[in-house]
Amino acid sequence: MQKINxxxxxxxxxxxxxxxxxxxxxxxxxxxxxxxxxxxxxLLQGTILTDIEETxxxxxxxxxxxxxxxILPEKKYGYRVIEPLIELRKDDxxxxxxxxxxxxxxxxxxxxxxxxxxxxxxxxxxxxxxxIVRKATSIVERKLKSSGAxxxxxxxxxxxxxxxxxxxxxxxxxxxxxxxxxxxARKAIPSRISWKILDKIQKRITTEIPEVNRVCYDxxxxxPATIEYI
Amino acid sequence: MQKINxxxxxxxxxxxxxxxxxxxxxxxxxxxxxxxxxxxxxLLQGTILTDIEETxxxxxxxxxxxxxxxILPEKKYGYRVIEPLIELRKDDxxxxxxxxxxxxxxxxxxxxxxxxxxxxxxxxxxxxxxxIVRKATSIVERKLKSSGAxxxxxxxxxxxxxxxxxxxxxxxxxxxxxxxxxxxARKAIPSRISWKILDKIQKRITTEIPEVNRVCYDxxxxxPATIEYI
Numbered sequence: 001m002q003k004i005n006x007x008x009x010x011x012x013x014x015x016x017x018x019x020x021x022x023x024x025x026x027x028x029x030x031x032x033x034x035x036x037x038x039x040x041x042x043l044l045q046g047t048i049l050t051d052i053e054e055t056x057x058x059x060x061x062x063x064x065x066x067x068x069x070x071i072l073p074e075k076k077y078g079y080r081v082i083e084p085l086i087e088l089r090k091d092d093x094x095x096x097x098x099x100x101x102x103x104x105x106x107x108x109x110x111x112x113x114x115x116x117x118x119x120x121x122x123x124x125x126x127x128x129x130x131x132i133v134r135k136a137t138s139i140v141e142r143k144l145k146s147s148g149a150x151x152x153x154x155x156x157x158x159x160x161x162x163x164x165x166x167x168x169x170x171x172x173x174x175x176x177x178x179x180x181x182x183x184x185a186r187k188a189i190p191s192r193i194s195w196k197i198l199d200k201i202q203k204r205i206t207t208e209i210p211e212v213n214r215v216c217y218d219x220x221x222x223x224p225a226t227i228e229y230i
Numbered sequence: 231m232q233k234i235n236x237x238x239x240x241x242x243x244x245x246x247x248x249x250x251x252x253x254x255x256x257x258x259x260x261x262x263x264x265x266x267x268x269x270x271x272x273l274l275q276g277t278i279l280t281d282i283e284e285t286x287x288x289x290x291x292x293x294x295x296x297x298x299x300x301i302l303p304e305k306k307y308g309y310r311v312i313e314p315l316i317e318l319r320k321d322d323x324x325x326x327x328x329x330x331x332x333x334x335x336x337x338x339x340x341x342x343x344x345x346x347x348x349x350x351x352x353x354x355x356x357x358x359x360x361x362i363v364r365k366a367t368s369i370v371e372r373k374l375k376s377s378g379a380x381x382x383x384x385x386x387x388x389x390x391x392x393x394x395x396x397x398x399x400x401x402x403x404x405x406x407x408x409x410x411x412x413x414x415a416r417k418a419i420p421s422r423i424s425w426k427i428l429d430k431i432q433k434r435i436t437t438e439i440p441e442v443n444r445v446c447y448d449x450x451x452x453x454p455a456t457i458e459y460i
Binding site: 015057058060122123157158159160161162163164165167168169171172176192195198199201202206213214215216217218219220221222223224225226228229230 | 245287288290353387390391392393394395402422425431432436443447451453455458
């Protein structure tokens with residue numbers, strides 16, 4: 001499955017093309033195969049109102065939005081899609097989950113993008129880049145868990161910058177950390193994380209991931225930025 | 231002169247190639263012409279010890295280092311170069327300037343790279359990108375002047391990120407702000423600027439430069455990063 005994903009992403013640098021490649025692999029390949037093998041006729045998914053609004057307004061094409069952009073799943077993929085949360089936003093979904101007595105780790109769970117770590121790599125996505133951003137994600141999630149922020153994650157740039165290690169010049173990768181406060185993901189402001197914690201994060205990233213020699217912190221609200229980079 | 235610079239930079243994305251292009255234009259074109267027209271035989275320049283050390287150690291090729299890397303100015307460009315500060319570092323140069331009773335605005339002046347704003351643009355340098363980073367530099371310099379930091383400047387990435395303006399999706403530019411504390415530029419730590427000021431800077435940049443929808447703050451010391459990005 002992983003092999004197919006990377007092939008579908010080869011040479012793609014445009015965010016919308018990358019998102020489309022993920023949609024095609026998800027619905028036409030991965031899900032289709034699972035559904036066919038298990039003889040299931042329905043796919044239950046958690047599409048919410050914000051996904052639809054942002055896709056229809058062309059702010060960002062969410063991979064899970066199908067009917068609203070003219071894709072008929074039954075016709076195209078051979079199974080029906082059920083979306084019980086389609087009229088709710090993130091904060092209401094949390095309320096429903098709490099009322100259903102789901103554990104806090106579920107109803108307070110941090111949002112994670114449909115295209116997964118592909119949404120966290122600028123430019124062409126390769127297994128090597130995913131490995132770098134996966135390590136950085138693990139560090140950022142551990143260090144910012146206690147912050148109580150709405151969402152926090154690293155993004156790997158395609159751009160590189162000069163640096164020095166063991167007194168030698170190098171041209172290394174740049175990681176940007178995004179950590180935001182939000183109610184429903186429609187608007188967001190950057191969290192004011194302490195310098196001490198930010199310093200610890202940059203130190204761990206540049207030490208444990210030697211391909212990275214720069215760490216930056218995103219200080220832009222949504223709008224004019226979005227939460228994710230892709 | 232501006233036209234020549236941009237032509238020499240066309241298609242160049244590697245930092246060392248960009249630096250070399252600037253060196254060639256500076257010494258073989260701009261300075262040569264001025265010197266020839268004014269019938270002067272000497273060029274007095276402020277090369278310091280750190281420039282030479284970093285160039286010889288191949289951390290960064292400073293454009294003003296010639297003899298030490300085998301370039302004989304008299305032979306190659308037709309004039310001699312005199313470097314009276316060659317045994318001093320930045321902090322000692324400031325002391326000399328103070329002893330010589332130069333005004334504080336001179337001896338406390340912030341370092342500025344030899345290749346000028348070319349060092350502040352990742353990837354190919356174009357007049358349009360220089361215009362963006364020039365505007366950002368003006369905002370950052372005004373807002374951080376009172377910080378007392380050793381050096382502060384914005385860098386324009388080649389990478390772009392999604393954003394939204396007037397409820398429409400856009401794919402915009404990213405500016406990184408670098409602001410550091412240092413004695414002699416050999417080591418540096420990021421300044422802990424207040425969130426209030428950082429927020430003001432990002433707001434002015436994304437408002438006054440509509441091509442930019444993200445502003446990040448570099449939190450990496452030197453080493454493993456360098457002060458500049460190129």
